Amino acid sequence: MSDPKDIIYSINGPVITVRDSRTFSMQEMVYVGDARLTGEVIAVDGKATTIQVYESTTGLRPGEPVFSTGNPMSVTLGPGLLKNIFDGIERPLREIEALSGAFIRQGADVERLDAKRKWRTVVGICAGGKVRGGQIFARCQETPLIEHRCLVPPLIEEAEVIYAAPDGEYTVDDVIAKVRDKKGREGELKLAQRWPIRIPRPALRRLAIEMPLVTGQRIIDSVFPIAKGGAAAVPGGFGTGKTMTQHQLAKWCDADIIVYIGCGERGNEMTQVLEEFSELIDPSTGQLLTNRTILIANTSNMPVAAREASIYTGITLAEYYRDMGYHVAIMADSTSRWAEALREISGRLEEMPAEEGFPAYLPSRLSQFYERAGYMQTLCGADGSVSIIGAVSPQGSDFSEPVTQNTKRFVRCFWALDKSLAYARHYPAINWNNSYSEYVEELGSWYAKNVSGEFFKCRQEILTVMNEENKLMEIVKLIGSDVLPDDQKLIIEVARVVRIGFLQQNAYHKDDTYVPLEKQFKMMKTILYLYRKSKELIIQGRPFSEIVSTGIFDRVVKIKYDVPNDRLELFDAYYRDIDEALKGAKA
């Protein structure tokens, strides 16, 4: 309940305080001032209640009222989330545009979900039956791609259905069913429900990780794979292609739902995602990519507190779809901006800073976020997963800074972007020497079953070549490559083929932008075949210059463009060509 004595006492940027109030609870959502700006309680003590405000506080005055809502900061979950674009506190940006034009005005309070739109709903329960939390009670087709499965709010334990509406067209606010729990309390089930953003949605149990998130990107799928339900970090200085990598994954990864969080990044980038995704077709379903995508845009010039919330908003939406039995992938671009928002608010609260001014609770906040990833058995008995791919923007490209270092502790997949690769326009600029994936072992049996038992053997051989090259380059940098013995020259040449022909991938080429696992495997095999055959010749004493002059290395480099994704039979010809070319070298 609101108390008329709850008035603003002090204002400092996005942080305000209320004095001598006992109304508010921690993390409660409140409305601040006559303009009813959305805020959240972040500290309560006997003297003062501290509130962070999710909008610009310009024009706010001490003495204006603060309204309690009694609820924690929550999001509305229901049909209509997909294809939509929200700000950090789930306000639909298209509605805000309709309300206030091209610029976002203060205090624009709009419905989270379209309350007028009717959804053709199939109700799956009837009066007299029983429901429990997390169970599917109704279905509607949210987009041509995704069926929305409406879930009984997880906190209802077991209840009896006392009323169920017939199938028909309903809005998110219509009552679909009424239930009564064991204690006799009655509740209503609607298509939409609310859930606090800072509390993970419950699932039945965590399952073991065994499926990869297939992305069609060679350096990821073949070299540093990420699992469904896993977490990965993409750190890199500016211009190294973090956003580009995130876009590629959002476009091509085989998740059912994508939640893309633009957290403190550029406005134009979000516009680009919007435009591009409403034109691109998902290769596996033939449907537009927007049909499976939710965008959360809290650009760098939007209020900093909402940026802090945007990460939680995104993951809560993701968990909601996971609970329906979908595989969801979250792209968070960038978690450093989120950490900076924490730092900024912490600074305003005059908390004791730890490393580089970041608050001491940075690691625990990061772990709370990344631990919300996972492969779960949901309350409705289905399998669903949330995979997190977080971009990190280290200050000065220095990976030893606190956000990168702490993130590294909580993710099992680390794709380190490299400035010098980016300078040479080698994209994706993922450095194969600094990156790692801890999922390789767990995914082994899946790859063996679905692609080939040799897959990870090939991967290891490719990595060995790259490792050798790395060592040799130390020497080459000092004395040039001419003085190396022929077998080492061969390694350097093969490594070049791997680098340019395999690891580098062209996002703008129609075939190369997404490469099926089968082709990735065949490419590795072909390169390794070439390596083995040439090595045999070198051992027989053939000069390296003769082998390289056949031009076969360059032909293998161009495989990525020359073999279309749907004509993998062309690979057979390469083995013949390699044999023949190397025979020619003998003559």
Next chain:
Amino acid sequence: MKNIQMMGLSSINGPLVALDGVPFVSFDEMVELSLADGGRRSGRVVQIEGGRAVVQVFEGTQGLSLVNTMTRFTGRPMELPVSYEMLGRVFDGAGRPIDGLGDIYADKKLDINGQPINPVSRVYPRDYIRTGISSIDALMTLIRGQKLPIFSGSGMSHDKLAVQIVRQSRLAEEAGQGFGVVFAAMGVKNDVADYFRRSFEEGGVLEKVVMFLNLSNDPITERIFTPRCALTAAEYLAFEHDMHILVVLTDMTSYSEALREFSSSKGEIPGRKGYPGYLYSDLASIYERAGIIKTSKGSVTQIPILTMPNDDITHPVPDLTGYITEGQIVLDRALDQNGIYPSIGILPSLSRLMKDGIGEGYTRADHSAAANQLFASYARVQDARSLASVIGEDELSPADRKYIFFGKMFEKHFVSQSFNENRDIERSLNLGWKLLSILPKEELDRVGSDMLELYYRPESAAEFKEA
């Protein structure tokens, strides 16, 4: 409730003064201070705690005492009077005319903090701006609505480059809508401001320029408003008069230093190198005010200039800027010392919006292939050079020697061009291919065979000779 007046101050600390017992003051509102000697200052409320208000005084606090000052709270945030007549005028850092031509007749008054552009209302920028500078047009194409900063160091030719971009991009503009320049100087020397003014005059664009000058000896508190005033004017001209506005902001490092000074006098917890923790958000609130919106035909394109202290690109100001802007043009000290103008360091420079604004229908079909190959080959040149510095050029392999030669010719003929030279995109790309033809065909691994067929001409490269 408006126009509360208070006599006296409670404390003075650097540019900040505090007043107690202020009844009804709002965050960010403007105040006017009158001194006993008739002098006037202006300021802004930066913090409120109960009845205590902290006010930042723009012109500095010299001469203020606890008793001689009358403070008036205006009840409004800082606003800039705007009108089409601003073109051709000169203002100080806080938006007051200083060219002696009197106040402008305001069409309306706008809050200088602006409001964030809704991402769904933006139009993704795709139209390229022809700057006539080969390295920019071909390798880091400037797109209308983009924010592309110039990272420079003291003593390098960033001002000259900015002027050349403004002059030449205007020529490509002849047909169609209005074109204008908003120029904001923050903490630059008098000479530099004068250089810009003269150059605009010589280029015949002065009547199309709005200037906001906060010179190095002007109060630093005003410096924090200078880019905001400039961008408010730019947004007004672009979005209400459908003009294409190019905003030149120089120098963002001085701006950030002003912000740091102001932050520390407020007693805030410092982040890296003493800059406030919110430097990123603050810079973003400036840089993000570039773009195109659906409801207007105009655009705001930004070219912020910043000098990297000690040429260090990892310094917080260039670092955070690079994370916000859509690419960067980095000037290179070594090229500059070799007498190459513009001394654009090709490898660290980048335009993020380039990929969607080039190619068939925009520039030329081979643009992206040529650019990629030039970047890749020039990156190899650096490897060859570092090897040559160890073992000597004579010991290099023939391929590496070719690269060294390519690098020299590339810098001499492609990167370097004169201040008055305006190359069109055809010429720049053809020149690029000609240079690539110096290298053996098999080294060009970033381009498809069809492109090589069309453009790879080893005989054309014969004209490049070692001087």
